[in-house]
Amino acid sequence: MYSVTKRIDFCYGHRLLDYDGICKHPHGHNATAEIEVRTDLLDSRNMVCDFSDIKRIVKGWVDRELDHKMVLRHDDPLVAPLQQLGEPIFIVDSNPTVERIARLIFDHARQEGLAVVRVTVWETPTSWATYGEPVEQ
Secondary structure, eight states: OEEEEEEEEEEEEEOOSSOOSGGGSOEEEEEEEEEEEEESSOOTTSOSSOHHHHIIIIIHHHHHHTTTEEEEETTOTTHHHHHHTTOOEEEESSOOOHHHHHHHHHHHHHHTTOOEEEEEEEEETTEEEEEEOOOOO
C-alpha cells in the first residue's frame, strides 16, 4: 500500500449554534488540512498521484469555497445580514464543526476522482478532526 499526503493551509470563520461553549460566538481559525491519497499500485510515473493534482483539485476548491469565508449553518441568523453586506459565506446544512469541514473536503476530493482515504483538518495547533473512509470489518 502506497500513500501520499498533501497539506493545505486556509483561514475560515464559523460559529456553532445550539452549543453552550465559547464557540457559539463568531470566530476564526488558521486551519491546515491534510489530504491522504492511497493506492495499491503506482501509476506510469511511479506515483500514487502528483502532489500538484491534489493541490489543483483540493486547494483550488478550498480557496474558492472556504478560504476567508464564514462557514455557517443554513439557519444561522447571521446568514441574511452577511449576504446583504456582500460578505463571503459558505452555507452548510449542519453545524460547521471541524469534523464537518473535514467531511466536506473529503467528499469533494472523492467526487473529483482522487483516491482519498483520509482528511484531517487542524483547527488549531492542538485540535483536529479526521474523516476517512469507513473501515471494513
